[in-house]
Amino acid sequence: MILLAKSTGETLLEHTRRVLQLALALCERLPLAPEEQFPLVREAALAAAGHDLGKAASGFQKWLRREELDWKGRRHEILSAAFVSGLPTATEEAVFAVLTHHRQIPSDGLRPVSRSLLLDDAGLPPGWLTMCAELHENAEAFNQLWDEICHEMDRLDLASERLPSKLELRLDPAWLDGSRLSGQLAHIPFERRRHASMLRAILMGADHLGSGHVSLPSEVDWSAYRMSVPPRPFQSRTGALDGHVILKAPTGSGKTEAVLLWAKRNVRQHSKLFYVLPYTAAINAMHGRLAATLPSGKESVGVLHAHAAHHLYERLRNDYRSDPLAVERESRVRAQLAREMYYPVRVCTPHQLLRYTLHGPGWEQMLCDIPNACIIYDEIHAYDPALAGLTLGSAELFSRLGARILFASATLPAFLQREIQSLFPLTAVTPDIRLDGDREVLVQKRHRVSIHRGTLLSAVDDILRCASEGQSLLLVCNHVRSAQDLYLQLCEGLSRDSVELLHGGFNAQDRRAKEFRLTAEPLPRVLVATQAVEVSLDLDFDRGYFESAPIDALAQRMGRVNRYARREPAKIVIASETISKYPLYDPKLTADTLNRLALLRSEIGEGELSSLCDAVYAAGYTPEQRHTFDERKRHPFFVEFEKRLLAGREEDWVRSVIEQFDGRADVLPRQLVPSHAALRREGRFLEADSLLVNVRVASMRQDIDTSNDPWIINAPYDSELGLGRTSSKIR
8 A cells, every 4th residue: 555645646755755855954954063963863864754654544544535524633643753752762852843743732721722732641632542543554554664764764773663563652741741830841951852842843844845845945155255346444344253243334335245244254054144124125125135146045045024925926927927826836935935944044024033032933943043143133223122122132042042143233323232232242343434445434425404394295396396407306204194195296296207106005016016116217206205215225316305203214214315425415304394293203302303403504424323313312212111122122031041942832922922013904905806806716816915005903993894804994095196095186
């Protein structure tokens, strides 16, 4: 009898062979010393060899062949673990990995645990005797399969082992007990729990990759990385440093190149690299940049955020011009691979690394990926106190696990730099005004700032005059509706093809089209945007008009005007009043920023912006913010990592600790429902999802119909104006 592993007809031998090969490949890419790697390889191989043997049970085989509707909820991995536990060289850690490679350890009775093993007091599942009897029905095929597997992994010493007449799960019950006082945490030493968690990560990763029929990509040859131009002195200094670094350098000065030189210096054999950015648009842009810049980057750089598949869909469309369904499949596969132990370089949000440190799904990968990793946190000043605390607490834990960390920013307040420097010894790097090359980026004056008393609506005449003179203008509002109001008024004085509107109220399909137009030459005469433009596109306008905001947000906006200082200092006009009556930023920080900017009488550069940032944020966090920051930074999973490492258990970290989506949701405008349904009928699900708009639920709750999937919003949508307005209002 040929035993199957999948309902597709894939045999159990084929699947096991593939998982075994991937488990060995994953082990070989771990940055471990030989004395630690060798026993891990043997245990991982044994776990991979036995992980699906329980599928040989006759009832499971009938289900795979569609002769039965189901297997009545029985778990094949328990049978697999029982057989492996009887092998003479099997460790409890390997048995545990097999037992839990699909499910978590049982609940401790105090809180529910999703997707956990259901076991009785004797550590056995319901229907155990029936499961064993069904496995023995295929004993001959089982033993033949095991013999072939042993030859595959070159373990002839185990080839003589046969399915015993009585199966027992030989595992210390403490492994399956999640209680703090009497279970695994109390009776299993930390090193064994860590080792079991690593084996579980390797087995789960190999099983997922093997089921997807993928092979590991090439590792990045960092020795081949070169800058396209001679480095500035601060870039060379950054690239010569070993260990942790804070890099503070102006926008447009080559900060990313300096970061990559540091990575080239600090990566070790099989090191992973994580490039962490706060916003999705910036992550997508960096993914494209690294994929094009790094040797073998196209296949070795992954992107990891909630909408990564949509980003990948756009990048892959040219590769499958005539087959949109193939693009769909490949995009989803690549997005999922970024969550596995697959890509050697990953660009991600901070939340994805918090999935590791707060023991979210798949957290065990941290134990394999983080040692000797290089982790780059870019623009950490953009985080709120809670996320900043969690991020710095995670960074400190990563450093204890052997990672090297670099913090990079153009506007890092001094108080936050002190917080970072309190974590572990770091070297701070900034451009040195005494050195040619560095002096250039420090002394250059890119902007002339003036304060406009009123809103941007009252500055429209000045905006129209500058636009008529041929200048490209960037206008940034704090709210979507304010940007729409300003855009509508400008369209009364300018042709619609010379004005572009960009904000978060567009669906992905329309936003991509707008961003494509913005990256093509020439720039529109006027771009009206919200703060989303601060961190996304690499743009360079002649003049800027901004609504008031704290200095760090204004500095990011100013970085999109005269970006490379190739022209005379550009005029920046900041409106003292906002169009919306609802403040987006802290009013005190905004007022202090305006007052200090009003005192400046000359052209300004990065030195002045940095000093202003330090002055505005001199007091640091408020007492309430400080409490939140400290509490998150000292999360028990960080400071008591060894005590709280519970193998085989995941935490509900998204809802319990982080408000990851800040009360936002993707909704479908009612008028797009027919288009959405048509795309789904054709199997083009990612294209259908690109019609959804991300909104803050609280502000539009009365317009959202949550009885549908996806949620439907009863608000007008226009591809030119976005959600809530129609272009018919433009005369």
